[in-house]
Amino acid sequence: xxxxxxxxxxxxxxxxxxxxxxxxxxxxxxxxxxxxxxxxxxxxxxxxxxxxxxxxxxxxxxxxxxxxxxxxxxxxxxxxxxxxxxxxxxxxxxxxxxxxxxxxxxxxxxxxxxxxxxxxxxxxxxxxxxxxxxxxxxxxxxxxxxxxxxxxxxxxxxxxxxxxxxxxxxxxxxxxxxxx
Ligand code: IMP
Ligand code: MG
Numbered sequence: 672x673x674x675x676x677x678x679x680x681x682x683x684x685x686x687x688x689x690x691x692x693x694x695x696x697x698x699x700x701x702x703x704x705x706x707x708x709x710x711x712x713x714x715x716x717x718x719x720x721x722x723x724x725x726x727x728x729x730x731x732x733x734x735x736x737x738x739x740x741x742x743x744x745x746x747x748x749x750x751x752x753x754x755x756x757x758x759x760x761x762x763x764x765x766x767x768x769x770x771x772x773x774x775x776x777x778x779x780x781x782x783x784x785x786x787x788x789x790x791x792x793x794x795x796x797x798x799x800x801x802x803x804x805x806x807x808x809x810x811x812x813x814x815x816x817x818x819x820x821x822x823x824x825x826x827x828x829x830x831x832x833x834x835x836x837x838x839x840x841x842x843x844x845x846x847x848x849x850x851x
Contacts, residue, residue: 694726
């Protein structure tokens with residue numbers, strides 16, 4: 672597995688510190704006792720969700736949505752569809768969408784647009800990683816962002832290539848040979 676990696680971009684300690692900070696930032700944006708529903712975008716954001724939730728000092732519940740834009744490759748196809756929808760009704764609730772990485776921005780834009788039609792009290796977005804160079808959707812605004820990363824394919828801490836590497840405790844750049 673390690674031989675497929677070019678370099679470690681963000682180590683475990685940096686991730687943990689930043690996730691704690693994000694939790695404090697997010698908590699400060701909601702009045703005490705605000706109930707938050709954290710909507711985790713499967714599957715990449717699962718690891719981030721579990722650490723982030725424990726650093727948020729507000730009552731939270733979890734829900735999950737799976738969308739697809741990728742197939743097995745490393746390039747977004749631009750066509751997003753819902754594979755698994757939420758279990759809960761979000762009308763009148765405070766929604767925090769939890770993403771692993773914003774690349775072109777198309778997945779997040781699609782999810783925000785769909786969830787807005789369900790009349791939540793508020794929608795905010797948090798992503799662990801952001802690749803701003805690759806953005807094609809200008810209308811997308813991310814409320815909380817962990818780290819900006821360069822335009823390279825990254826894996827670990829939930830992020831995969833062809834479903835692998837999700838259990839690495841750090842974020843690493845994959846060697847191009849590993850996916851070509
Ligand atoms: P977007 O629609 O192009 O913004 O793509 C977002 C989705 O693509 C994320 O939720 C990830 O699952 C996946 N993705 C984008 N870039 C990477 C990467 O560098 N490594 C792993 N997954 C990625
Ligand atoms: Mg993925």
